[in-house]
Amino acid sequence: MxxxxxxxxxxxxxxxxxxxxxxxxxxxxxxxxxxxxxxxxxxxxxxxxxxxxxxxxxxxxxxxxxxxxxxxxxxxxxxxxxxxxxxxxxxxxxxxxxxxxxxxxxxxxxxxxxxxxxxxxxxxxxxxxxxxxxxxxxxxxxxxxxxxxxxxxxxxxxxxxxxxxxxxDVERREEIKPSKKTTGLDVGLNHFYTDSDGNVVENPRYLRKSERKLKKLQRKVSKRQKGSANLRKAIIRLARKHLQVSRQRKDFAIKTARCVVRSNDLIAYEDLQVGNILKNQKLAKSISDASWSMFRDWVEYFGKVFGKVTVAVPPHYTSQNCSTCGTLVKKSLSTRTDQCSHCGTILDRDHNAALNILAIGLSRVGLTRINACGEFDPCQLDVSLSGKLSH
Structure with a gap:
């Protein structure tokens, strides 16, 4: 549709x-x-x-x-x-x-x-x-x-x-050449996402950038007399600013997701329960402003359109485990560098998590429900991917 x-x-x-x-x-x-x-x-x-x-x-x-x-x-x-x-x-x-x-x-x-x-x-x-x-x-x-x-x-x-x-009532399909690439995505607040190659996309923070203007418009709404024409006009101006922010988020999510899907044959990402994460009152506004759920929805949608594989993997310990040897390296949220005492690997925390996400995604391709063209048997899927994906 x-x-x-x-x-x-x-x-x-x-x-x-x-x-x-x-x-x-x-x-x-x-x-x-x-x-x-x-x-x-x-x-x-x-x-x-x-x-x-x-x-x-x-x-x-x-x-x-x-x-x-x-x-x-x-x-x-x-x-x-x-x-x-x-x-x-x-x-x-x-x-x-x-x-x-x-x-x-x-x-x-x-x-x-x-x-x-x-x-x-x-x-x-x-x-x-x-x-x-x-x-x-x-x-x-x-x-x-x-x-x-x-x-x-x-x-x-x-x-x-x-x-x-x-x-x-029409099914949207677009044929593009295989890129023979795979990627894992780790979303965050410092950067919108970090992929398994170490590339980062900056977080646009549209709400944060518009907060000053929104507060000014909100004050004008509060000062207007109840039931007056000026109050209705002030409410409309405030609503239009909120609408602009929501459209900026959607436009960014669509363009970023399309670029990621077109550039890779397999995209692995965390199966985050954003609703539970939003219970953290200190980070709720920033997480909502990042709109991770919208980005994931568009990645899955474009996966169907372009016939690419999208895999959601459990997020447990993706930031804690070393991507090279698998050793558990416990770290707090404020620690942004992964230093493995076992193999000596030093990586950015988000880059390390993205590598773990990709590894889990590749191991789960034949076992998970995926978004791809048509319905495939898991065994047939593994064979079809072996010639297209570069590990």
Whole structure:
């Protein structure tokens, strides 16, 4: 599934109608969650049936397209099923019990309730809210795909305007020549990552660099009178700055992950539980600013696109063990150099960890689930890699 995004240009009245549709979708989502709480044992099909009941009881819910109401119920069920999965896996800590969302930012249509022009320049919403015709602005050309391939259309409200996301049923594949290289990645805070060749990528620290501006905008929000137009303007300026920081992080993660995957045939990285690491209050902001999880997601995604192997390895003792002889060299987090008393190896701590990660990844290739083109048998996978990867 490929998601293409375009900005929506319309009139102020149309934007207000989109807001009404978003509020109706949020209402349906909350009602679906309440129905599950009051009637334990119901499944996702029961939640979809309950949407028809809401349409009869509430006029504004009836204005929303039937499949858009069902999409809201499906989003509630995704949170419920995630909670059940965490309970079955006996996940430590909180299991993620579904909560009522305070604010909604999107409404999703399936294959009814919208029309797109033949030139793919205009989107028309045809449900009960009568949003009408909106112009699509963006660099993504929808003419490459048939209208039948567009399975869902999502309207999203952000600080800088309204957007349409098109979920296209197409599998993205790109063929490139094998690089005959392998790499191990150790993410950190001093450097964004260090690879097994000793190369480092600096941590951009977008949030830290924007903190001064964000604090200034936050003070302006606090000083404005409640309910005034100036308060709304100040909130929008603050939200746009936060949106800029999040987009900078995403852009950096995408470009860095793409470069890493294209340059190597096998990428090994740590299977970090970032949620547990964020419990450290002293490092939580810096870890969130580094966005390790987003980087890993894009590495796995581009691994599928380019047909490369991505392996997640357990992070235990990757920083403590010597990469040359395997001797355990205990060190605190402040110690940045690995000095092995057994073999005399002296390496940077992150470089040593990256070498250990690569070694574990190569040993686990035939035993782990990997992201590569097609489904392979582990035995066949080892044979196919032997001619492509340089150890």
């Amino acid at each position: 490929l998601v293409l995004e375009a900005k929506l240009k319309g009139k102020t009245e149309q934007y207000k109608l989109i807001d009404q549709a978003i509020r109706a979708a949020l209402f349906c989502r909350k009602k679906a969650l309440r129905y599950w709480m009051d009637n334990r044992g119901v499944d996702k099909y029961d939640l979809n049936k309950h949407m028809a009941v809401l349409a009869k009881e509430f006029e504004f819910a009836n204005k929303l397209n039937l499949q858009a109401r069902q999409s809201s119920a499906e989003r509630s069920w995704s949170g419920i099923s995630r909670f059940f999965d965490n309970c079955k896996k006996k996940k430590s800590g909180k299991k993620g019990y579904p909560k009522f969302q305070k604010r909604g930012h999107s409404v999703e249509y399936k294959q009814t309730g919208w029309k797109i022009s033949e030139g793919r320049k205009y989107l028309t919403l045809t449900d009960g809210f009568k949003i009408g015709k909106l112009k699509l602005i963006g660099s993504r050309d929808l003419n490459f795909y048939q209208i039948e391939q567009i399975k869902r259309v999502r309207l999203v409200r952000r600080a800088d305007g309204y957007y349409a996301q098109f979920c296209v």
